[in-house]
Amino acid sequence: MAGAILENLSGRKLLVLVSILIISQISCFLIGGLIAPNPSSADIALASKCYDSGNNTDKWFYPRGKGQCHLLTQDDMKKLHMANQIVFAFQLPLPRDNMILDYSRWQQNLIGVLQFDIEYHEEALMAEKTLVTIDAKMAYRDKGDKDDDWKYYASSRETRTLECTMKEKKAGYYYSCSIVPLFELGSLHHDYYLLDLRLPVDDRSKMNNGLGQIVDIWLVAINQNGGFTKVWLSLKTTFFPIIVAIMIWFWNRVHQLNRPPALLEQMLLYLGCSLTFLNMPLEYLTLMFDMPYMPLIGDIRQGIFYASLLSFWLVFAGEHLMIQENENHSTLRAYWKHLSAVVIGCISLFVFDVCERGVQLKNPFYSIWVTSFGSNLALGFIILAGVSAGIYFLFLTYMIWQVFCNISTKRSSLPSMSGARRLHYEGVIYRFKFLMLATLVCAGMTVVGFILGQVSEGRWKWDEDIELEYTSAFFSGVYGMWNIYIFALIVLYSPSHKQWPQDAANIFAIADQQSMNEEIEFSRLPTEPSEISSLTSFARKTAVD
Amino acid sequence: MARLKMQGCWSLVALLVVALILIQGVEGAKEKRKRPKKNTFIVNSAPINFSAPVSEAPALFTSTTYASVSAATPSATPPTTAFVPQSMLPQPTNWMNLVEPEAEVVGPLNGGGDTPLCANVVGLSAGQRKLCQLYLDHMPWVGRGARAGIAECQWQFRDHRWNCSTFQDASVMGPIHNIASREAAFTHAVGAAGVVHSVARACRDGSLSSCGCSRARRPRDLRRDWIWGGCGDNLEYGYKFTQGFVDVREREKTHKRGSREQGRQLMNLHNNEAGRRAVIKKTKVTCKCHGVSGSCSLITCWHQIAPFREIGDYLKDKYDGATEVRVNKRGRLQIKDPRFNMPTANDLLYLSESPNYCVKNLALGSMGTYGRPCNRTSHGLDGCNLLCCGRGYNTQKTTIRERCDCKFHWCCSVECRTCSRTLDIHTCK
Known part of the structure; x- marks a missing residue:
């Protein structure tokens, strides 16, 4: 040139x-x-505890609007005898300034993160790492639909690790628990969303047996700002x-x-x-x-x-480099050795992304980081990408040094x-x-x-x-x-x-x-x-x- | 600051703020308007009601300037009196009385109007009654907050001579509130904190629809505002609402500058503010990374409200380190003993010494410690020696059956064994 x-x-x-x-x-x-x-803002919602008299897993429980569920207080909770009777319901977005807000499509995406408020009790101690099994169901509704016209969006039974620690163990204090990423919606197409959570207990499979006294569950809904x-x-x-x-x-x-x-x-x-x-x-x-x-x-x-x-x-x-002269036309093929680092790095990041985001298309509650195999795989790909980035920069600095x-x-x-x-x-x-x-x-x-x-x-x-x-x-x-x-x-x-x-x-x-x-x-x-x-x-x- | 618009009823509060400006001068007002701004009110900005040449930062006052102020008028402090006739005192009622009719208020939500409900609650002042009608749906939460505050007070003072006992009348806390003591300071603070806590929580579970978007970048219409930049934290709404509701009763009365009543007014305002700030001070910030492939190129943070027990413990610490102040001729509060540090907006203030809680004195509101169980081996406040004020104690041997080796099962059951043990119960003579 x-x-x-x-x-x-x-x-x-x-x-x-x-x-x-x-x-x-x-x-x-x-x-x-x-x-x-x-770029983004967080909306924090406190779970309303709805009462499910039977095991109506097909029914939608929502705290606001016509046909709202029966809400439980903290004292009511102690009288229940089945964990499945409590449905933690989140109806998003929350009302503000005397208006019922709705999501706009300009807001692009929605990330849901759970936070557990677990009270310390001598009777209800929690291990540092506890597996939580969450039955999650999600529904949507658009403007103009009736209050009870919730349409199915996604559902899944997910297991997440909850890491809870406590510095000074005092009654009435909460464990400081890690946040639990729950779902990621790639598009915010509808106006209202409803999330129903249950924490089912099964003694045989030891499901949710290690849970402490959950006082509240918070959902932090992060969306891009319009x-x-x-x-x-x-x-x-x-x-x-x-x-x-x-x-x-x-x-x-x-x-x-x-x-x-x-x-x-x-x-x-x-x-x-x-x-x-x-x-x-x-x-x-x-x-x-x-x-x-x-x-x-x-x-x-x-x-x-x-x-x-x-x-x-x-x-x-x-x-x-000024070694070869402009007579013979060089092609991209001459650089395959150098470019392979870029290609490998990009492909491994791409595979990681498809594993995470691709599966999320099917199941928004999916996360590759939950299982140890998945997180090892993800880490493997990321490390591979990092190594190829390192090799690439070594190559590049070497070549620039040669040029100089x-x-x-x-x-x-x-x-x-x-x-x-x-x-x-x-x-x-x-x-x-x-x-x-x-x-x-x-x-x-x-x-x-x-x-x-x-x-x-x-x-x-x-x-x-x-x-x-x-x-x-x-x-x-x-x-x-x-x-x-x-x-x-x-x-x-x-x-x-x-x-x-x-x-x-x-x-x-x-x-x-x-x-x-x-x-x-x-x-x-x-x-x-x-x-x-x-x-x-x-x-x-x-x-x- | 100016962009943080108060809407609707806040103009009413604003009017009261104007009145306050007249009382306290422009510097104080400047400080006041700054305060609701997120993050800035967590910082220990100077309390507004202090007599000080500059009210910018507490670090600016040195103890020497303070000493000179108080040395000039050392004899002006009235001697602390053990008994003040009740008729002289201006506040026989308490807004915390909302605790009682809570169940009624939940019922009819016909939104404003001259509902008899608000008129029926005895403890409310005229301004509070107005706010009660305007924010009828908030009242159950205010009541719940007050109840939480009282419960926390009783828990914190369970082994003190004064155990935060309540009375079945409009004053709720009894005549004890008439004395501008440490205890009154604590109850004001814990009550205000309870309401902030409760209202902020109610906003987050969608029970209150009037919680505002606290961001005021694009205030023209809300819908756009919410889509444009999202809504902020509800803690700020809880703070502002409480500021309006709890402080209104202090601000609607004007007293002679430098009078004891005015001092009490300033003290209450300060302690209410300290309580509100305690909630904010105890919040934790949690963040989540959600950039490309989950990297931290994009990060969002939010506030997490602490359990109320933690706030109570914090306020109890402030109670232990409360500062005694007096009102000067210019109508400002100043430290009684110049050797102590300047209190910040987070600290509690009191005007007079606590009465003797050892003996029963219903006129004062002291229930005495007769019959209170005490701990024989403890050297602390719950020890029999201190709690019984040296009167000695009775011992009774009892066998109790209680739950032991309990194991909790989510959600709703606790498996226990029953054990019985014999123990000595000591009660004060």
């Missing part, structure tokens, strides 16, 4: 372009921080056409050349395509259709994007080279350094932003009146940054018309001629990037002459 726009851009134009990109980056960050709310979805989607809808347009422009430009596209140009196109796939605002469809597989698609989109970005970096470093070694050897021999050759190498070095700088800045900002977010517990305050939602700002900022990064790459690394005259051989000949005479002057020329453009313009001038 010879003669990218980057080298031919004058310093001023480059400055203007870079500052426009930085301004749009800052605005992405501010849109997330000032307009968007927190405001965040709106801001996020509008970011996507803005970036989507821009990236598509710039890709078309880029590919046109490549095809105007009378040579097949180089590997790096192909890689840039792949990268653009994967980003377009990520940008595609598919979420609009969830407003119309029930798409529980949306989280899986989201993960896959993200995975493909990361895979192509990582491969691009590898290929980019490889293509700038080559650059220093080339630079020492630059003055003795012919003009065109020198221009070629100067260009290669400049392109490489520019990308290195941009990538390091982007990756560094992502990492620093992430760490800041973890340290500051997601909340930042600069002024009493300006509240910045840091988590949202981080998400939109990082999302905008990688879009802008790839936009800049496609623009700056597309082939330049200026440096590609009709007769390529001609320029070499002339440049060679010139170099004989002007060797001293060339050697005085600095190798700083910003000066390259003047250098190339000088070369062009001689060509015209």
Whole structure:
């Protein structure tokens, strides 16, 4: 690949372009921080204890609305004789401000986490690890349906481990128990949800025999905030056409050349395509259709994007090694050894994701982490992914180190080279350094932003009146940054018309001629990037002459 | 801060706040408006009713400035009197009387109107009666909270000379409330804490439909607000409601600045606030990671309300470390003994020493310790020596049959053996 726009851009134009990109980056960050709310919020519901006179497992028990169940008080509970008679019912969402709220499809997903309030009693001691068996049933209802018109959504019998500890054992205090993730809904298509839980007891299989005195069960329902979805989607809808347009422009430009596209140009196109796939605002469809597989698609989109970005970096470093000359066309196949780490890492993460999210399509109560086999398997895949990420970064640093070694050897021999050759190498070095700088800045900002977010517990305050939602700002900022990064790459690394005259051989000949005479002057020329453009313009001038 | 809008009836509370501003000056009011903001009211911001040059942070007052204030008027403190005639005292009733008619209030929920229910409860003040009508559906929960508060008080003081005994009248706690003692401070705090606890809980099980979304980022219409940014924690709603309901009775009366009544008013307000804050102070934050593939790139946290026993223990600690204060001429409270640290908004305050609880004095509300069981071997407050005030004790040998080796089975049964044992029961003379 010879003669990218980057080298031919004058310093001023480059400055203007870079500052426009930085301004749009800052605005992405501010849109997330000032307009968007927190990405998600939690609604905490206390279980209503409904009384089931028989064993009516088909009936729906709900605490509010017409036909509500008979509610039990703490004292009533002591008089019961079967554990199955208590149904812990959660009717979501909770009413507020004298209104019956309903879920909006903008809220995208729902994660349910259980918290047990278990009172300490000398009579009812609990082991540190207790298996809880939960019979869970879920129903939904839409606006306009009757109060009792609950429709079946999912049901399952799940076993979870409850870890309960207690520092000072005093009567009346609660065990501090771990939270129990119960379900994940990939789409929030309906308006109201109902969750009925039972904790059945069976002495033969020792089911729920180790439970202590459960006073209350809380359900923490976490959903994405509609405001965040709106801001996020509008970011996507803005970036989507821009990236598509710039890709078309880029590919046109490549095809105007009378040579097949180089590997790096192909890689840039792949990268653009994967980003377009990520940008595609598919979420609009969830407003119309029930798409529980949306989280899986989201993960896959993200995975493909990361895979192509990582491969691009590898290929980019490889293509700038400056060992082989541009005559023989390299293909992606030459990089199979390097790319296998990326492929293995991505595939193992994909398998893990399908195991978790894929099964959740069938059963929203499923979690791979519950059984020891499942969690070992999941851990295995994650470790495999981590190892391949480590190998990848070793590879990448090794290659970058090699490039830098080559650059220093080339630079020492630059003055003795012919003009065109020198221009070629100067260009290669400049392109490489520019990308290195941009990538390091982007990756560094992502990492620093992430760490800041973890340290500051997601909340930042600069002024009493300006509240910045840091988590949202981080998400939109990082999302905008990688879009802008790839936009800049496609623009700056597309082939330049200026440096590609009709007769390529001609320029070499002339440049060679010139170099004989002007060797001293060339050697005085600095190798700083910003000066390259003047250098190339000088070369062009001689060509015209 | 200003964005946290009070809606509906809160304007009524706001009016009272305005009245309070007139009494206490602008700095105090500023502090007050800041307080309901999430997280900030957990921090020990300066209590509003202290005489201090700056009311920003307690760390700003040094004991020297305090010493100079109180040294200037050392003789102004009235001697603590053992007996105050009941007729002089302004508060013969107590809102906690809602405990009793609770069963009735649950029934008809015809929403506002001049329901006789609220009028029938004797303990309520005029402002509370109004709030009772406005928030009729809250009243069972207020009653439940008050009951929990009293039960907790009785549990905490089960081996003290004063055992938080209640009376069957509108005053609930008896004449003991007329004395601005530590005990009155505790009952005010634990009552307020009970209501915050109970209302916040009721919000979370959907029994109260008027619990608000506490986030005020986009306040134009609620539906959008809820979809846009979700609803916040209900603890804040419980806090605000209690602030309105419990404090209203103190705020609707104006007393002469620097009078003993005004001091009592400030003390009650402070202790109510301390009780409310105790609930918030004892909440735990739990978080869940739910980013890509369950990573912590996305994390959501929420507050978990502590069991009421834990709050009671915390308030009991505050009772043990309560600070004695007096009201000065400017109508502010100040520490009686300048050697002690400045109390924060979480600490309890009292104006006068406790009466002697050893002997029965119905005019004071002391039941005496006669007939109370005590522990012969203990050197603590429940020990016979202290509890019986040196009068000695009777011993009785009894055999009791009790449950032992119990094993609990979820949900509803406890398997026990019955054991019998002989023990000595000591009761105070």
